[in-house]
Amino acid sequence: MRAVSPARARARWAPRAAGTTRRSVASASSRAVAVRARTAVKTDDDADDVADDFEWYRKPSRVAIAGAWATLGAVAAFAAPSGTSGFDAELVKTIVTSPFGGVANPVFEALFNALGVVPATYACLLLPGAKGQKLPAALCVGASFALGFFAVGPYLATRAPRTTPAPRRSELGWVTRNVWESKLNAVALLGFASFLAYYGVSNLSPENVSGFIALIREQSMLACVSTCDLVVLSACMVDAIGEDMKRRNVDPSGALAYAAVPVVGPALWLVLRPSLEE
Incomplete structure (x- = not known):
């Protein structure tokens, strides 16, 4: 070898x-x-696949939203007038059967109708970023048309940011793509919101204001909770607008300016915001 x-x-x-x-x-x-x-x-809080890891309770803004939700529940349970179901039913009937006719308190009537505009605005802001969230966005936002912040508050608090990569319009569901992303819908919301603002402000007489205060303090649980609901919904709008701005490559520092004008400001953003890429 x-x-x-x-x-x-x-x-x-x-x-x-x-x-x-x-x-x-x-x-x-x-x-x-x-x-x-x-x-x-x-x-990276903005990544699309961090919903399971997103710790909302570590973000002060989300904790504030959760606190607002709990506070609204406490107001409804302990601070609002009680035993007013009959009066509330008649109040709603009056608003529905005689809209903007001066029969119901015009200040509350404007506020009550605004609770239809604000959930629609939230739908436009939130549903483009609804993919992969812990809570079902469509269910929470849809229920908010009847339950207001009680329904959408938990979603606002716990949702993971959805800004990068920005979703394409073609990737969205049919309703989101054709309704909530529609400029025609945005213009309609802004038009109705502007009318409600005009109707409410133009009827701010001492008599109507005192009547509104009596409603929320003594006569109507519905009026009290609805007023607080609109305040909380409007206060929490800035976070959703800022996220939507990032999603569309717009500087989010302007979100507060839009949210500072309740109902009308967020609807104006929907009209002016850039469309998502196809």
């Missing part, structure tokens, strides 16, 4: 060792890249 010299043996095994080393380095590099990618996803 012919002996193999040490030099020849090293030459024979060197390519195999080099190949093994390269594969090991490549594998280690791949694992490092994967770890860095997973870490980046977990630390």
Whole structure:
């Protein structure tokens, strides 16, 4: 048997060792890249797949929303007038059968109708970022047309941001794409919101104001809770507008300016906001 010299043996095994080393380095590099990618996803609040990891209770704005939801519930349970169901039913009947005829208190009538505009505005702001959330956005927003902040508040508090990558319009559901992203719908909301603002402000006589105060303090649980509901819905609007601005590559610092004018300001943003890419 012919002996193999040490030099020849090293030459024979060197390519195999080099190949093994390269594969090991490549594998280690791949694992490092994967770890860095997973870490980046977990630390980026705007990533689309962080809904399960998003810790809403660590964000002061979300804790404030949850606190507002609890406070509204406490007002409804302990502070609002009680035993007014009969009066409330007649009040709603009057508003529905004689709209804007001056039969019901015009200040409350404007406010009551605004509770139809605001949930529609929230639908326009929230549903484009509804994919993969912990709570069903369509259910929460849809229920808010009847239950207001009681329905949409938990979703506002717990939802994960959906800004990057921005969803394409073609990726949205039919209703979101054709209704909530529609400029025609936005113009209609702004028009009705502007009318309600005009109707309410133009009827701010001392008599109507005192009548409204009596409604919310003594006569109507519906009026009291509805008023507080609109206040909370409007106060929490700034967070949703800011997220929608980021989704459309607009500086979110202007969100407060739109939210500062209840009902009308957010509807104006819907008209002016850039459309999502197809």
